[in-house]
Each structure stands twice: as structure tokens, then as C-alpha cells.
Amino acid sequence: MSLTFLAVHAHPDDEASSTGGVFRLLANQGVRTVLVTCTNGEYGDAPGGVKPDSPDHGPDEVAALREVELARAVAVLGIDRLVRLGYRDSGMMGWPQNDDPRSFWSTCVDQAADRLAAVLAEERPQVIVTYNEIGFYGHPDHIQAHRITLAAMARLDYEPTLYYNAIPNSVMTQYRARWAEEERRRRDDALARGETPDVPEDPDGDELDLGTPDDEIAAVIDVASVVDAKFDALGAHESQLADSFWMTMGRDQFREAMRAEWFVRATNPTGQSDVVTDLFAGYR
Numbered sequence: 001m002s003l004t005f006l007a008v009h010a011h012p013d014d015e016a017s018s019t020g021g022v023f024r025l026l027a028n029q030g031v032r033t034v035l036v037t038c039t040n041g042e043y044g045d046a047p048g049g050v051k052p053d054s055p056d057h058g059p060d061e062v063a064a065l066r067e068v069e070l071a072r073a074v075a076v077l078g079i080d081r082l083v084r085l086g087y088r089d090s091g092m093m094g095w096p097q098n099d100d101p102r103s104f105w106s107t108c109v110d111q112a113a114d115r116l117a118a119v120l121a122e123e124r125p126q127v128i129v130t131y132n133e134i135g136f137y138g139h140p141d142h143i144q145a146h147r148i149t150l151a152a153m154a155r156l157d158y159e160p161t162l163y164y165n166a167i168p169n170s171v172m173t174q175y176r177a178r179w180a181e182e183e184r185r186r187r188d189d190a191l192a193r194g195e196t197p198d199v200p201e202d203p204d205g206d207e208l209d210l211g212t213p214d215d216e217i218a219a220v221i222d223v224a225s226v227v228d229a230k231f232d233a234l235g236a237h238e239s240q241l242a243d244s245f246w247m248t249m250g251r252d253q254f255r256e257a258m259r260a261e262w263f264v265r266a267t268n269p270t271g272q273s274d275v276v277t278d279l280f281a282g283y284r
């Protein structure tokens with residue numbers, strides 16, 4: 001049986017951060033890989049870390065740059081087909097960009113799902129990955145990616161295995177410790193330069209729990225053999241991620257820290273009962 005994997009992501013760079021390892025690993029195994037990126041990422045940072053609410057931020061220029069960066073990441077990950085749905089980035093929840101009629105968030109789910117369903121019908125992937133109903137961290141475009149994926153799957157004449165990306169609570173605890181350490185380092189560096197350190201925003205928020213209970217994780221994929229490609233794919237998204245904790249930890253620490261990707265199972269047509277180490281368990 002020829003195997004096809006398809007991931008539905010919200011923005012350029014999400015393919016690398018949550019599925020960079022599995023994309024490269026599956027490509028190395030000869031599985032056909034397809035990436036659907038829903039938005040152009042207009043409201044990411046502009047070069048130099050210029051934020052979307054700055055008058056110096058040009059959304060269309062940011063999107064053009066991110067298209068180039070995405071193409072680079074796609075090449076690094078060996079992705080066979082990239083489909084860009086081309087919706088406008090909706091910004092974070094509550095931003096005025098949410099209401100732009102061109103935004104992904106303002107797009108009718110059925111309409112976007114029709115377009116995704118056409119891709120699914122062509123590719124007939126056995127395994128699909130997207131985000132859970134809160135879009136992993138509450139971003140409107142991630143929530144919308146979840147909604148259109150479910151709606152598109154409902155139009156198929158077969159049931160694929162659907163996974164949502166996840167981070168186990170035990171791993172999230174390690175990340176939080178790393179973030180806190182990084183924050184301390186930045187603050188100490190600023191003080192050493194005689195500057196007043198920025199008051200850090202809480203990046204993960206107290207009200208939003210990003211972790212998943214460890215016993216709900218259904219797939220643990222060892223991506224150690226392709227971790228360099230994941231690092232390079234993240235690095236391709238330089239305009240967004242140059243200052244991210246992944247890049248600042250450097251390649252050596254990244255190799256140690258980012259050896260796995262985790263998923264919860266949303267549909268299970270092959271009847272897997274154990275934690276799998278292969279997203280295609282039951283298909284090979």
C-alpha cells in the first residue's frame with residue numbers, strides 16, 4: 001500500500017515546530033508527505049522583530065518573506081507537496097484582524113473545508129495531523145485549522161487516522177524550567193549592560209494549560225535521527241524564530257532536548273490500543 005501523510009497547519013513555521021521531525025522521518029521512510037498551510041502569516045513579526053501593531057509592520061511584505069521561508073523549510077523536510085490555502089492571518093484572539101473578512105477566522109468553515117476536502121480526496125492520506133479544538137494554544141487560526149479538518153474529513157468516503165499534536169505535562173515542566181532559565185539569563189544580561197530589563201510577558205499564560213496528561217498521549221515518535229533537519233527547518237523561518245528558545249538553545253542542546261514529538265489520537269480506524277511509536281501503525 002502506498003502511504004500518504006498530510007498535516008494541516010495554520011501558519012508558515014507551524015509545520016516545523018510541531019511536526020518537523022515526523023515530516024522528515026516519514027519522507028526518509030518513503031511515505032508521501034503533504035503539507036496544507038492555511039494562512040500566509042501576515043501578522044507574524046516583520047524583520048528586526050517589528051510587531052504587527054507597529055506602523056513599520058507591513059503585513060503583505062511579511063507574508064511574502066514567510067512564503068520564501070516556508071519553501072525553504074519544505075525543502076529541508078522533504079515535503080512532497082505544499083498546498084497554501086492563502087487565507088489572511090487572523091492575528092491573536094481579540095485582535096481587530098480577527099474581523100477582516102479575508103481572515104481565516106472570518107472564513108466560513110464549510111467553504112474552507114470544501115477546499116481542504118478536495119486535497120484530501122486527491123491525496124487520500126491514511127494519517128492526518130492537526131491541532132485539538134483549542135488549537136493547541138488558543139490562536140484563532142489554529143482553532144480554525146482544527147474545524148476545517150474535521151469538516152473536510154466528514155466529506156470523505158473513508159476514515160483516516162487523525163492525530164493532534166501535544167506536549168506531555170512531564171515534558172512541559174522541563175520546557176518551563178528552560179524558559180524560566182532563559183528569562184533569568186536575558187534579565188541578567190540586560191542588567192549587566194546597565195539596561196532596565198523588560199518585564200517578561202508570561203508566554204504560556206496561567207489560564208491556558210498547554211500540556212497534555214502523559215497518559216493521554218497515544219503516539220510518541222522518536223525523531224532523534226532527524227533532529228538536525230528539524231532544527232534547520234525551524235531556522236529557515238528566520239523572521240519569526242531567530243530569537244525563539246529553539247534557536248537560542250543552539251544545535252547541540254536542541255539535539256538533546258527535542259528528541260521526540262507527541263500526539264493524541266482523535267480517530268482510530270485501525271483499532272490501535274497501545275501507545276504507538278509510528279504514526280502509520282496498523283497501515284504497514
Ligand SMILES: [Zn+2]
Pocket residue numbers: 010011014139142
Ligand atoms: Zn501558528
